[in-house]
Amino acid sequence: ATLEGDQSGDDGEVEELAAEDITIGLSISTLNNPFFGDLQRGVVEAAEENGSTVRSVDAQDDTATQINGIDDLIQQGVDILLINPVDSDAITPAIESANSAGIPVITIDRSSEGGDVLTFIASDNVEGGEMAAEFIIDLVGEDADVVQLEGVPGASATNERGEGFMNVANDRLNVVESQSANFNRSEGLTVMENIIQSYSDIEAVFAQNDEMALGALEALEAAGMTDVIVVGFDGNDDALAEIEAGRLDATIAQQPYEMGTIAVDTVYDYFSGGTIDEEIGAPLELISAE
Amino acid sequence: METKNAAVTRKKERRSELYRKLGPLIALIVLMLIVTVLNVNFIRPANLLNLLRQVSVNALIAFGMTFVIITGGIDLSVGSTLALSSALTAGIIAIGVPPVLAIVSGLLIGAFLGMINGLLITKGNVAPFIGTLATMTIYRGLTLVYTEGNPITGFGGGFAFQFFGRGYLFGIPFPVIITTAAFIILFVILHKMTFGRKTFAIGGNEQAAYIAGIKSDRVKTMVYAISGMMSALAGLILTSRLNSAQPTAGTAYELDAIAAVVIGGTSLAGGKGRIVGTLIGALIIGTLNNGLNLLGVSSFYQQVVRGVVIIIAVLLDRKK
């Protein structure tokens, strides 16, 4: 009787590989969100440019589907795995199986709690949350009534952005309501509509991603509350357009495409014997109308 | 003696029939009272209009679902139909087709997708549950393929299209007006026209209906087309409201729609049902969602409460 991940893989020297000979396995948490579409595009385009092969699987936001997909990638003998976990805990066993198959792993956007990971590429979500809170305070002042729309419960992005936001807001803002709209635009709309019914004096909304922010925007506009400040997170195309149009106030822009290309660059570094940092930060940027 | 007996039966029957009809309505009123007592904001006209607007999407889908369920079928593909027809309509608007024309095309696309369900079920002889389960996956897949997983936005459509989901007429949100119109039309079709009679007959006993000369394949196909069209209509409202066609829009909407239909007293076995009940069912679900939010109940508990209310509503209906 043995356990999956028991047999440790070859721990020896890294076998150097030319870009054309590398097959990259990519496991994405869900492609139903443009954010991850960009991330995937970053990986695929950077890899193709250098002649590498990419095989990707989509977990559709389900942890079990994700480990199955990673197993399938391992079966195809990919040289390295880029994993964007659905859940930071539940990904551990999959990373351990990759470890035991001797396949190096890089996680992107969300971390892994266990297993050996080459590096972790992500924006600093805590810092992003803090940036949003500071921005809001700049515009509406301290102690204003604000609302937070949270992402998928349990996702590291939700927890970390919430943590960052509350770090600042706890003492300096009055958060009247904080509810989940699952990173989803139509839920953002309905949840916001309902909140408006109880709190007509809110001055700002922080949505943990742009999709929810855009939904909230429609709700506020329908209620004639156009002067409420709305801040999103991600910097996706729709959000940027709305900022341009003066409807959305700001977004904490991540750069998913860059995360993808950084990951691929790291892969090449690794296979040419370079040393890799334990964590690689992806740039975050607050984009607003000014 | 026999006639006296009959009169008594008749009276009793009428009374139980009345209960059956009023049951869901009473449930709705009680629910609204409770929410109002707990948070008076609920009963403010602005919130009620807001509630109605929120309900319109589920109500429209549930209206179509009512026809399907009365024939003894089920349509699991409504959510995916909504997404696919919305995405295609957004695409159509984006290439510059006038919005009214695009809306009509969107409705026809929905009807077409529904018709495919109907043909699978009638000509292919596939059980409705499994046939629409398959198309649910297929239509969703096609939506994702078409949109490449990204929302379609900034497709324009001008005032007409924006008005569709976001406009007001005499202070009433336009989606509410659309829903009311759809309700009236479908009510008439179901309860006042021969098409409705045929729909009931098929659900009551398909073989007998067929032998009585009812073209059951054709009626069923049309019923699924109606369901598809209503999903598309709901999708257009959503798209207009969000100013964006979402590839994941409508996921799991079939469950809310089926719940509305069943709470409204339509039997899943087919042959029995009322579209008024469905409207009330949709209002109950909407009041619950809106009310629980107003009361600040956590979304986790909301799910528990929602399930419990579905059971209570159905049990009340059983007891007549």
Added chain:
Amino acid sequence: METKNAAVTRKKERRSELYRKLGPLIALIVLMLIVTVLNVNFIRPANLLNLLRQVSVNALIAFGMTFVIITGGIDLSVGSTLALSSALTAGIIAIGVPPVLAIVSGLLIGAFLGMINGLLITKGNVAPFIGTLATMTIYRGLTLVYTEGNPITGFGGGFAFQFFGRGYLFGIPFPVIITTAAFIILFVILHKMTFGRKTFAIGGNEQAAYIAGIKSDRVKTMVYAISGMMSALAGLILTSRLNSAQPTAGTAYELDAIAAVVIGGTSLAGGKGRIVGTLIGALIIGTLNNGLNLLGVSSFYQQVVRGVVIIIAVLLDRKK
């Protein structure tokens, strides 16, 4: 002529019966051949074991679902039952209960949740579709309440619990061994024991079953308990494999399970079915998922293909 007629009918019937039984198997073999031709990695033993391990979760749920569907019912709550029983088991392990005991408790919790479905349906007289739709929401809500929406991790459980989902015995993944054992036991119960006969009898003609002295309420309640227990078993495997109990685990799993059952030739109308078919159905779906990944088909197209394959499989079965 009468006897000749009968003989012809008879022969036809046997042949169609054979097709019915072999249909899904042939579909599976053809599918495996196609995938192998396109990517020979598929047929490697390591991948086949990997495939079997992937299939085990859906197969276990689908086994239980087979019983339910044979009675003419349906269980939409399996995914939520999986999540709730997993979360509670993780909680039990976390407070230090020995893993084997915890596993047993987990299975009993699943059976209990299933029993609630059964009682709702038999005593409450609620249609299975709507009753389990309600508990699906309720159990999911309770899971979220219990876990506060966060995955439960680091609960320990030691080697025994880890082995459950991640172990190997004689080179075979332990989940595959569990699934095989469950299959054999359930096969015997369904096809060799009176309980199985009763299950079929209820689905075939409930009134007749009552007259034959079958306690249909009790049998049905037990059948839903079996379904709940199988969901819990699947959940434990998943929890062990993921080393974490996820509050959203099992979402939409009912659909894959129902698809496996129906592809395997069990009729949604009840009274007819085979658990071997369900196993094959689950393997078809698993092969499809694994194969499409191996072939590098985009996840969007995968959905389309999966829906189309369900339809083809069901149509093939129809045509006998």
Added chain:
Amino acid sequence: MHVEMKGITKSFGENKVLRGVDFSLHSGEVHALMGENGAGKSTLMNILTGLHKKDSGKVLINDEERLYANPKEAEENGVSFIHQEMITWPDMTVLENMFMGKEIKNKLGWVQTKEMEKKAKSVFGELGIDISFDRTMKTLSVGQQQLVEIAKTLLNDAEVIIMDEPTAALTDREIRTLFKIIRQLQKKDVSLVYISHRMEEIFEISDRVTVMRDGVSISTKDTKDTSYDEIVRHMVGRDLEDYYPEMDNAQGEAVLEVRNLTHLPDYEDISFTLHSGEILGFSGLMGAGRTEIMRGIFGIDKIDSGDIYLDGEKIDISTPNDAVKRGIGFLTEDRKSEGLILDFSVRDNISMTAFEEFSKGGWINDKEEEEFVDLLIKRLTVKTAHMELPVGALSGGNQQKVVLAKWIGAGSRVLILDEPTRGVDVGAKREIYNLMKELAERGVGIIMVSSDLPEVIGVSNRVLVVHEGTISGELKREDLSEERIMTLATGGE
């Protein structure tokens, strides 16, 4: 076993179905139970076998008060009930059906198929039945299914067997077999309750007759001491005049012509002409293919070849809708699954075929519909409290009238009636015959498929006999006799 039921009462809700029934059964006798549809015969037997609970009264088994908790307990104590609506599992095998709920199992709880087969084989042998055990029930003819049901009762060493209209779906040959079996059982001292609406059978097989009316037992007599007229009088509460109406209806032009209709292997080369005002009987043995022919004509099943003419004009019927549109109506042999929507009201059932009569452009005029339905209910004297009552709540005969009303309302000029009086009591039967005659007199052409020979002879103007899927002969009214028909039906000249 000796059974005594005394003063049994039973109500379903407001409906007092039994109002003090006395009934007794001696060991080894065949006791016929007669009464109009809805008189309460099945209900009484359901009380004896524990399916329904009585409200008051006494049941004595071998002079001891005894109530069975459920049908299974009754069966275990030697009281078996072959129900009117056969209780089977169509998709399960003969063996599974026979042993349902009483499988033989070993210590581990495994079902012992071999032993069950052995036991079944011996019972089949006793009855002279030859049906293989692994066939599914639905592939058997109704007669064969009935035989399996009977064999089932022998598995439990039944001492009392209740047969509720066992011959309703059998033709004469099978009835002969059944009677042989009954006599064998009688020799083994088994008592039988025999419920039937067929008077001839009662006189042939029973020792005593009990007649029920409106939930009360009217009389119990030795069969040899009573008469046809007396039984009928007790059943309907008055004298009935002639059972069959005088068939003096005049016949006109050909309305329906069928030429070389073929659908192998069910029937081949069927040709005949139906005239307006004619009642054309179709006789034949079970499985001869009469129902299949009618389904072919009506467009329910596909045909291989052949032509159909209406008023001399060739028409194409590929669905029932094509037939209905052209004024053809079809009362099917299976009223419950094909003729009616049982939960729907009398009104909805009647109006189903005739929407055009009270709708314009798809809009229904409720008032007109009500008048339309009311007229039909009155014309056919359907006994119903009101038109909103679910059809399932009516007696069998009245249900049959609702189906007829539906086709008359559709303005049918050609009516195909398949076993129109199956399971219908004498009183209602007579009314149906009168209706048929009345329709014929108004120029409707009627095809009547019937397995009831006296009925075929009593109401047909002309009879076609079907044998193994072909028409083996035609008999004019004056040539009709049971012998002639049976000779043709069995392939003789």
